[in-house]
Amino acid sequence: MTRKLGVCYYPEHWPEDQWPRDAARMKDAGLTLVRIGEFAWSRLEPSPGDLRFDWLDRAISVLAEAGLEVVLGTPTATPPRWMLDRHPDMLAVDARGQPRKFGSRRHYCFSHPGYRAEAARIARLLGERYGRDPRIVAWQIDNEYGCHDTTLSYSDAARHGFRDWLAQRYQSTDALNRAWGNVFWSMAYDRFDQIDLPNLTVTEPNPAHALAFRRYASDMVVAFNRAQVAALRPLTDAPLIHNYMGRVTEFDHHAVGADLDIASWDSYPMGFLLDRVEAPADHKAAYLRQGDPDFQAFHHDLYRGVGRDGRWWIMEQQPGPVNWAPWNPAPLPGMVRLWSHEAFAHGAEAVCFFRWRQAPFAQEQMHAGLLRPDDSPAPGLEEAAALAADLPRLPDVSPSRAPVALVFDYPSQWAWEVQPQGADFDYFALCFAMYRGLRKLGLSVDILPADPARLAGHDLILVPGLLHLSADMTAYLATTQAQVLVGPRAGSKTPEMSIALPLGPNLQGLDATVTHVETLPPGAERALQRGGAAERWIEAVETRAEILEETTEGAPVLIRTGRQHYLAAWPDPEAMGRILRDLCSRAGIQTTDMPEGVRQRVHGHHKLVVNYSSEMRVFENDALPPAGLVWKLIP
């Protein structure tokens, strides 16, 4: 597999005579990919129908002549101001009922048919001009779907779209009323056009209503993306990509990814640490200038599962301080290189830095680039160049199956957001806690959708918190040769968000009935016999299966029959580590206790070891300074 480095570039931001010098410096730094175009609609079409592709032609020529490959973005995340004159109702509406206005980006509602057609139109126009251009090696569609909470919109377009979607799904309001249990609180509907969006209700809406809206909203992202795919596919053979954003879970990435060729994501380790990693303050302080040691890897492994045939990229990689976290310090020297190596070790085909030169104007003027606003090299450039020099020396590790599969299911995220039952129950956090536990044991992981066809070939399969266990899934879990861990909260609901009857988890061959659940505030953890505790969530289980873990009061917490295990609580880190270690032992997977902040990623006979901590760590005879890394052969 060839690994590439790239950069995000905005020729429209700079004088044209600066382009050749920029291109040459990119090439000198060892970069070979350059992403352009994704916010440039107002320059491509300054007024409706007035197409100005000439500057883009010239930019592509300059870049290509310097030996760079171009990734071309569709500019649909930033419709020009005139678009609002054509579609005054295209704006998304927030949960309080206010339109979200022009003046930044992503100012459109995914449900709006008029804007969707405009997006397809500009994609088609770009495809017609550049689809067969060999200098364009890939396409990026839109930018960071869902960023800035833009998946959910409470607009008129969404209201009408939701009613149509419900009519398609349920066919009759009687069926919908039954599915949702609308007899409760006299919520029954007679006509689909009586159904409103589930915002601003007096108290919480029916969770089935809320979950249906969440499914609808995700489908609208899929449909929006698909409209551009449909426009581009006939016009190009280059791969189609979207760049997802970290911990954006409001739409189903697997569903969007199914229409695309490569998954990519935008990796901002330090921004994410302060902005969206759930961790204690001392952990955040320890990793302030490095980013969380597992958050990037989680997304690498997730997007490898989203991309077709495991193909994935980093489309944007933080090269220095960003501008959007609560605080924005600079990375420790070496971290830019470390993050990039880690991405490659997880199978990335490309890592692109965001951005080439720091813009002195507009919203991201405080966001570092590889160059400073005054054109001098920023610290990131040196690390990028060092990385480029590293690349040829790296072992050629193609994506390989990891021993552990972790199921991540977007509808489960929505369901538990709708109904957390305890203030700190969060599906992502549960999956991430399990993932972190695996990483502390030195394990490599594949994160996969809840699809039995994807799970084959792993030695250990983890299915935490899955909303609904389908018949296919229970059949597979009962017959796979892998060790299987299901729970907590998995299989507890029907797809319509009712309680499953018989009560969950309904695993084949494992006798277990969750009779009721308890949520536990901080300080009310339930100690386990073997150490550690259950926190946040614990279930009462009736079972005749073997009990592997129980509370000090004798309530079963981990049970098993054969290879199938059911976990009836959210384990704290100590208990999580023990439970995972025992599972691996049964699965014949070797574990390694990693030092604090040290992580590894294994591919066949190679592995990368990285040190996220700010202190020297020794691991397997290697002394790793802060931000240190080593590639090694596995004997």
Add this chain to the structure above:
Amino acid sequence: MTRKLGVCYYPEHWPEDQWPRDAARMKDAGLTLVRIGEFAWSRLEPSPGDLRFDWLDRAISVLAEAGLEVVLGTPTATPPRWMLDRHPDMLAVDARGQPRKFGSRRHYCFSHPGYRAEAARIARLLGERYGRDPRIVAWQIDNEYGCHDTTLSYSDAARHGFRDWLAQRYQSTDALNRAWGNVFWSMAYDRFDQIDLPNLTVTEPNPAHALAFRRYASDMVVAFNRAQVAALRPLTDAPLIHNYMGRVTEFDHHAVGADLDIASWDSYPMGFLLDRVEAPADHKAAYLRQGDPDFQAFHHDLYRGVGRDGRWWIMEQQPGPVNWAPWNPAPLPGMVRLWSHEAFAHGAEAVCFFRWRQAPFAQEQMHAGLLRPDDSPAPGLEEAAALAADLPRLPDVSPSRAPVALVFDYPSQWAWEVQPQGADFDYFALCFAMYRGLRKLGLSVDILPADPARLAGHDLILVPGLLHLSADMTAYLATTQAQVLVGPRAGSKTPEMSIALPLGPNLQGLDATVTHVETLPPGAERALQRGGAAERWIEAVETRAEILEETTEGAPVLIRTGRQHYLAAWPDPEAMGRILRDLCSRAGIQTTDMPEGVRQRVHGHHKLVVNYSSEMRVFENDALPPAGLVWKLIP
């Protein structure tokens, strides 16, 4: 007095062929009451005028034939979706100006005349059909008025209603301007239709304006309830009941109760602990699975005062985990029984569990019932049955006057919400702190409105924080043979929310002038000479009365002349205990220092002792395990 156990049941949620078995199991468990119908409007009238009472007829028959007595609810808390087509403006509007939409419950504005008429209509139709039916032993009107912050609405209906109400109250805008002091900041009105609701003002509205709106909003609840009472009264002799919700103070329960026969309330001890009891974190941790040891009793004693002739019920009693608190653990074994015994000891005629079978669908699917969703017994059922077995053995204790009366006045709650002066001044919290102090001394308490006619026969009368002292009240307090404690903040205002002149408290025969007040943030408590401290609120008092308590700097905090005492501060628990003990001593009331978490309720020669703590406690030679209780004769 006969004590009854009951349960809330929703026949419309279950197949009709399940009803007989449900009824038989209820009976087997020792339940004799069953409440039905209160959310069933969409089944009773699926479209306007299309009445379907047949299923209700059959449900009543099934229940009655099993030997159960029926409490029938009017379904007005959940108007069907078609009601909005008839009355598009019937929704309440929140303080930010947004309509609170259909999709859950309580989606109506109390001020809306059209909806009020619809509510009276359905009540009348139910009364016509079931009013003389002997199987219906009581009526519940609506459900949990004010729950989900629904008392205050900023709708057009409220705006117009408020103007009419003001015109009735003040007769002229000149009178209103004078009463409110509208000369201040040029706020005078020329016409009643210039007066808006007091939301969204630039800075705080005139407190007189705000208090008037709070009085108006409470009156609308009274009027809404009264419309249904007026419809039902001619049609039935069965008692009319409303089920109030814990710590809902936005309307005057005494005023609503005056139109009804029995007060009932919905008791969710664990939900309330985390959701609406103001207490330190360690206290909440200690009582996490038991509920606060005084919160239920406070409401029992409050609603005994709200019900006609002291008649009151628990209409809903938590039988296991609920779904709506920030966290929802399960009760300690025995607590369901303990809570119910305590209610009976405070004079409840009935305790009904909410609900029979946990619903697998809609908003409350995570709320425990006596049965699990799969029809198996939930833990609460066994406790309910044990309780049913206990009942015949309980001493027959009719409601009797407690030695202590505590005045609780809803308008005072509103007034101090409008004008707390310190961020943590809350009238309910003040009354509750005093109530807790009494309970820790083993005392039984009557909670009563500010009506001298209700206060007779008590040995100690406590009047904290009463907005206004009427001439009747001051006369009574000066002449009663009881010991009297008034203050802090009592008698400080006119009924129109101006400062009383002469300055309060204006007690007859007790020389005291509160010249100014101070509010104290946490950490700024003022130590008292005799120990403990004043917290949150302290007054400067000019007095020639006897000084019983003072700060270490010599400021009077408790003064008295004869039997009348004035308290010029919010005492911390230590000071509160001492002050109350001393008062009891002067009143000839015997006190008992209760162990932590142990409480008692005395009736004549019997008393119930309960242990809310999670540890074994010994009290008067009885060893009480967690959730333990004992009924005993008082020698």
Add this chain to the structure above:
Amino acid sequence: MTRKLGVCYYPEHWPEDQWPRDAARMKDAGLTLVRIGEFAWSRLEPSPGDLRFDWLDRAISVLAEAGLEVVLGTPTATPPRWMLDRHPDMLAVDARGQPRKFGSRRHYCFSHPGYRAEAARIARLLGERYGRDPRIVAWQIDNEYGCHDTTLSYSDAARHGFRDWLAQRYQSTDALNRAWGNVFWSMAYDRFDQIDLPNLTVTEPNPAHALAFRRYASDMVVAFNRAQVAALRPLTDAPLIHNYMGRVTEFDHHAVGADLDIASWDSYPMGFLLDRVEAPADHKAAYLRQGDPDFQAFHHDLYRGVGRDGRWWIMEQQPGPVNWAPWNPAPLPGMVRLWSHEAFAHGAEAVCFFRWRQAPFAQEQMHAGLLRPDDSPAPGLEEAAALAADLPRLPDVSPSRAPVALVFDYPSQWAWEVQPQGADFDYFALCFAMYRGLRKLGLSVDILPADPARLAGHDLILVPGLLHLSADMTAYLATTQAQVLVGPRAGSKTPEMSIALPLGPNLQGLDATVTHVETLPPGAERALQRGGAAERWIEAVETRAEILEETTEGAPVLIRTGRQHYLAAWPDPEAMGRILRDLCSRAGIQTTDMPEGVRQRVHGHHKLVVNYSSEMRVFENDALPPAGLVWKLIP
């Protein structure tokens, strides 16, 4: 300079027959000024055009006959209710899009031309009647501009006004697009009427857009004030004054002040401490009943720079507990006198107490006056009288130049609010931290706008955080004989809120380039070699200048060439103290380490020493009790 004491009085609140007695008691207490009229519009013009000045004539007569001088306010902060019938769209609109309704005060949008004309009309009418009346010694225009967040309004009037303002400033949308960098995210505009206000955007608006709106909003306050000035100037020779409110920074006080004669401010030390001083909890606890030891002085020194020729007053001085802070305790005895002495020591011509008698009605009924609501003296009256007795004995200290100048620039406040980059970066807080550091060293300070013409004659000039360094400014700083400290963050932007190129600070003769910045959460401070640390904000600087301070890792933090210093971080208190001490030493300014809570203000050969702490302090052989003060000659 004659020093005066005064009081705020509302004759319209009291029966006319009480006026003479009030006036006599004011005079007896030693007060000589009385401010009236500023909220009385509804009494002056009860309906449109129906002018009732007779009562005001009589009030002025009564006061003047008692020997009092009158300050007359224009009542434009409280338009009567009928004004809304004439101008229904005059209300300000909040950032969420809701009109801010009638019912309190300041219910107008500064952009509304109709209301502005009404304000000018009532000012003109008052001027015509009282402009030449010798009993009126000064005018107050409006009241506390910007209080209650009223500077920023998102109304239609603001939207249209903003577009006109932009058209004036930029002349073409091309120029605007270039200035703002609207090529970024395709935000370009074709017509000025496409530009909306920068609220409710999907993510943050362009900071240039946001800053332009902040400038516009400030200009509207200036224009509103100027309209009244224009009405009054031809009609009176008495000085025109506005009373600013503490820490209101949304409009440019220097720009408003340029149209007026005297600056005044409303000093509520205890309200401010809890409501708007940023300080640790233990600091707030220590000064709970005294107010912050530097907050008042900061404003004294700021408004001395706002007033023409340094003329400034305290128009409102807290005389006891207020009603609007989170908690409202009473001042320590002596503090009312201390605050007033301190104001005089900083050059105040007058100190007026707010208010004469506590009103028993409306919004401020819990706000103390010099009299209680029952007409008895409140504690403040005695202190006011003691103060009046002090005045003749005070040294006659005219305003003199302080050795230190601190630049405070309102646009910098707006810019950094728009783009803090770190959650706790606040320009006011930065300037205040520097000011507090100076005060702890016993220094007197002039706070001045970023105008070289104003900076002459100081020995030390501090320029923290100045958005933009103009050519005039850099030239001045390079040539002044004063020691100069610039930074952090100064000179980092163009006036249009782009990054300055070359990169800042661009000082003449001091080689320094800030290549990037870091923001630091609490706990991530960077230790300095010489002790203390950088917190919140630190810059990477390339420099060949002398390094005076650096981090323990060797990053330069304070550099200098000649007299010019650049500070590349936000120093913690320890580092701030050392840096300022060293600067003073270089500037030949003598410093004094003040004991905790003790402060001094020097004028020529006199100085005032005050003790803000609640404990006895000894300073220079003077024992100062809590709230103690001493005036002394400097040898």
